Amino acid sequence: MDIRKITDYIFLEAKPNAADLAMVFGTRSYQEPCQTAKRLYEDGFAPKILLSGGNNRTTGRNEAREMALGLIDMGVAMTDIIVEDKSANTLENVLFSKRVIEEEIGFGNVRRILVVIKNYHARRALMTLKRHFPEGIEFIPIPYNLMGFNRDNWHQSEIGREKVMGEMERIEKYLAKGDIAEL
DSSP: OOHHHHHHHHOOOOOOOOOSEEEEEOOSOOHHHHHHHHHHHHTTSOSOEEEEOOBOTTTOSBHHHHHHHHHHHTTOOGGGEEEEOOOOSHHHHHHHHHHHHHHHTOGGGOSEEEEEEEGGGHHHHHHHHHHHSOTTOEEEEEEEOBTTBOTTTGGGSHHHHHHHHHHHHHHHHHHHHTSSOOO
16 A cells, blocks of 8 residues: 555645635534635635535434534625535535536536535545536635544544545445546
8 A cells, every 4th residue: 555645646635716616515523614614705715605415314413504504603694605405425415516506606607616625535526526517617625634634644543544545445436336537
């Protein structure tokens, strides 16, 4: 196992650039993605925030609605928040968000999306977006750290190894199924 190659493959990150919206993938830990999205919004990188996530299997709470409440509490205008609250996995996050974007904004008005995502999930999320969203949209990964590991130390903890190697397996599986496209 070449740790450097796996690290460079899995952990994607880019500097924020002005975009048409920030898309936040659901998770049961709301604080980190909400803080990241709020910062992008306040700094003028994203005029709208799309929150994607249905009922969490562990907590029973709706991820997108919980994040929306958190962002409103942080001062983000309710009119600048778009909610997709039905998805149960990454593929559904993308497919259901695609429908919401078309209805709420129109893909003719979307050229760049900031993708707020767990650090170890960035590649698979972008591969799913690339496969299912219209061509010509630029996706900028804006990862946040979760569970105490990052690109520099993931291989030193059991949870880091479990999450990163799980992503490697899922990428291989979903590429074979045609659910995702290589970047």
